[in-house]
Amino acid sequence: MMESALVPLAPSMIDHKFLVDPNPHSPSDISLAKNRPWLASPWPWTLAIAILLGWGGVALWQSPWSKLKLPTFSGQVEIAPLVMEGGDPYLRALMRTISASEANTPQPYNVIYGGQHVRDLSEHPNRCVKIFMGPNRGNCSTASGRYQFLNTTWAEKASKYHPQPQKFLLWKNYSFEPEYQDQVLYRWLADNNAWGMDIAQQLRAGRLNQVLEHLSPTWTSLGYGIEDNVMTSRLPELYQQLLQEELLLAHHHHHD
Numbered sequence: 001m002m003e004s005a006l007v008p009l010a011p012s013m014i015d016h017k018f019l020v021d022p023n024p025h026s027p028s029d030i031s032l033a034k035n036r037p038w039l040a041s042p043w044p045w046t047l048a049i050a051i052l053l054g055w056g057g058v059a060l061w062q063s064p065w066s067k068l069k070l071p072t073f074s075g076q077v078e079i080a081p082l083v084m085e086g087g088d089p090y091l092r093a094l095m096r097t098i099s100a101s102e103a104n105t106p107q108p109y110n111v112i113y114g115g116q117h118v119r120d121l122s123e124h125p126n127r128c129v130k131i132f133m134g135p136n137r138g139n140c141s142t143a144s145g146r147y148q149f150l151n152t153t154w155a156e157k158a159s160k161y162h163p164q165p166q167k168f169l170l171w172k173n174y175s176f177e178p179e180y181q182d183q184v185l186y187r188w189l190a191d192n193n194a195w196g197m198d199i200a201q202q203l204r205a206g207r208l209n210q211v212l213e214h215l216s217p218t219w220t221s222l223g224y225g226i227e228d229n230v231m232t233s234r235l236p237e238l239y240q241q242l243l244q245e246e247l248l249l250a251h252h253h254h255h256d
Helices: 016-020 027-035 042-054 089-102 151-161 178-189 199-204 208-215 232-255
Strands: none
Touching: 089 178, 089 199, 089 232, 151 178, 199 208, 208 232
């Protein structure tokens, strides 16, 4: 199962301890809270949430240290294009839809669970970040990259689908560069035996909801589970937008 890097909270789910100390391994963040007591006080946050609730009835709460930008609910959402070129436009649109739900940030290939970014993508970052809420609270997650691959999932899928593993004496290294994140996921989604379903055919038949439900045990933020986020309800609409972009791109490439 993947863990989403996009982690909005309802007001009732806010952990005030988390507000004071969002990351026990980040002393700079803790010292910031100590130097600015208002960060640690619940009253400014209570007031802010009350104001947010007054504006449309939906509070989108973020840690003040979060580097993720939550999408708005009006107009089109900008979802980064794939680095990988070619392939089925329906699967490409699905990949971008998954990433919109899992890692909605301008640099999705570099994001790890919780919203931090890493530079070195020579292999899976394999950093286990503590989970502060939900059913897995208290555990940690290694979810990384555009599709929030867990370290174990990446190791398994890369061994099957990675196009260019680097071979050493007793082991193989699988680059986590953007091109390979795309390639591994694309080949995984295109493998009918892996899913017991021809995903591309289902998408062409207009059965997006059935596909999302089928994939939701792997990417819980797609819905049909217990870890929805602010993007979940928008995914069908967003998929249609991205599909039109991908079909147009495929048309241009065909005529080039």
